[in-house]
Amino acid sequence: MGGLVLRRCRLPGRDDPTDLVLDGGRIASIGGPAPPGAETIDAAGRLATPGLVEAHIHLDKALLTERVAAAETVEDASRLTGEAKRRFTVDDIRARARRVLDLAIAAGTTAMRTHVEVDPIVGLAGLEAILPLREEYAPALDLQVCAFAQEGILQAPGTEALLRRALARGADLVGGCPYNDTDAGKHIDLVFELATAFDVDVDFHVDFADEPRHLHVRRIVERTRRAGWGGRVAVGHLTELAALPPAEQDEIIRGLAEAGIGVISLPATDLYLSGRRDAVNPRRGLTPIRRLLAAGVPVALATNNVRNPFTTVGTADLAHMAFLAAVAAHMGTPAQLRQLVDAITIHPARLLRLPDYGLAPGARADLVLWECERLEDVVAAQPGRALVVKDGRVTVQWDRRARARWREPRGIL
Numbered sequence: 001m002g003g004l005v006l007r008r009c010r011l012p013g014r015d016d017p018t019d020l021v022l023d024g025g026r027i028a029s030i031g032g033p034a035p036p037g038a039e040t041i042d043a044a045g046r047l048a049t050p051g052l053v054e055a056h057i058h059l060d061k062a063l064l065t066e067r068v069a070a071a072e073t074v075e076d077a078s079r080l081t082g083e084a085k086r087r088f089t090v091d092d093i094r095a096r097a098r099r100v101l102d103l104a105i106a107a108g109t110t111a112m113r114t115h116v117e118v119d120p121i122v123g124l125a126g127l128e129a130i131l132p133l134r135e136e137y138a139p140a141l142d143l144q145v146c147a148f149a150q151e152g153i154l155q156a157p158g159t160e161a162l163l164r165r166a167l168a169r170g171a172d173l174v175g176g177c178p179y180n181d182t183d184a185g186k187h188i189d190l191v192f193e194l195a196t197a198f199d200v201d202v203d204f205h206v207d208f209a210d211e212p213r214h215l216h217v218r219r220i221v222e223r224t225r226r227a228g229w230g231g232r233v234a235v236g237h238l239t240e241l242a243a244l245p246p247a248e249q250d251e252i253i254r255g256l257a258e259a260g261i262g263v264i265s266l267p268a269t270d271l272y273l274s275g276r277r278d279a280v281n282p283r284r285g286l287t288p289i290r291r292l293l294a295a296g297v298p299v300a301l302a303t304n305n306v307r308n309p310f311t312t313v314g315t316a317d318l319a320h321m322a323f324l325a326a327v328a329a330h331m332g333t334p335a336q337l338r339q340l341v342d343a344i345t346i347h348p349a350r351l352l353r354l355p356d357y358g359l360a361p362g363a364r365a366d367l368v369l370w371e372c373e374r375l376e377d378v379v380a381a382q383p384g385r386a387l388v389v390k391d392g393r394v395t396v397q398w399d400r401r402a403r404a405r406w407r408e409p410r411g412i413l
């Protein structure tokens with residue numbers, strides 16, 4: 001491997017284009033000499049960012065809209081997907097997962113955490129389908145697999161044993177869904193017991209409603225502290241937080257910051273399913289992203305569902321999630337747009353505990369070259385990706401050019 005030099009890249013926070021020198025899967029230097037025999041690509045002033053990081057997606061239940069009806073509420077979506085799940089096979093799950101992985105990689109994603117449902121309906125079929133993809137896709141993407149109890153643990157007997165088997169077979173972490181169980185407190189405790197027994201990270205789907213009727217996050221904060229699991233816990237949705245009076249929001253947010261818990265906002269699903277019972281001025285139902293960021297809580301924006309009853313649209317392009325957050329969370333200034341880029345790069349990398357992430361010498365050479373120059377345009381202009389690089393090698397090269405034939409003499413046929 002002779003290295004790769006991306007000439008004349010624009011890097012976030014620097015005005016003048018510079019050369020990114022990649023060698024041995026790492027960033028060897030910024031503006032330094034090229035290693036002998038290195039390939040050179042002219043970036044021509046395009047922006048480079050670290051690779052996009054998908055913190056929360058469901059590969060196993062993606063791309064179901066051709067076989068399942070759309071839902072009106074979270075409960076409907078769970079029921080409809082649960083019924084479809086009875087007919088999942090390993091091959092079917094794997095084929096749909098591959099399609100979504102390919103979309104994500106082409107959009108610049110170089111690391112991903114996927115939830116894989118483990119329960120008495122589907123057993124370990126999801127895990128069996130997805131685990132081999134970790135290796136298959138390793139040249140293009142780091143895949144983390146979360147054994148996820150979507151159907152509850154106490155109300156779905158057998159799930160705890162299945163989660164143990166999933167972790168023993170190589171799932172990277174454990175995921176819970178306390179709002180979908182008969183005893184949310186015990187559910188949370190069981191997930192932490194598994195996490196500490198197997199020494200794995202934790203990821204909860206939590207407090208996903210228009211009104212603050214669960215607030216299970218409080219127990220998660222307390223259990224994270226007690227287990228000493230700071231930096232190893234993420235919570236997704238957390239939309240109920242936005243429904244609390246500001247002082248109560250701040251109290252919970254302080255708890256999250258002190259306990260070292262990251263938050264994952266899922267704007268496509270949250271906007272799609274929230275406020276469904278509001279006849280007038282339907283609520284947006286997003287967790288308070290600005291408030292969380294201001295308090296120093298890492299916030300990732302993630303895809304969650306791609307074309308299933310929970311969200312019937314989706315492309316697995318994280319730039320779209322940042323765009324949705326810009327409009328729905330009122331984050332449109334240049335500084336806020338740059339914060340939203342952090343929410344699809346730096347923050348999720350921290351939640352996934354990716355080692356040596358970023359655009360510094362010595363970091364892993366995972367990056368995206370964008371068809372734009374300014375960082376805020378990643379969100380504002382939804383530019384194309386020119387190149388995606390993983391471990392110092394080009395994994396995706398886009399060749400896409402529109403020809404304005406209407407401007408050419410006799411150009412329109």
Ligand SMILES: [Zn+2]
Nearest residue numbers: 058205236304
């Ligand atoms: Zn989810």
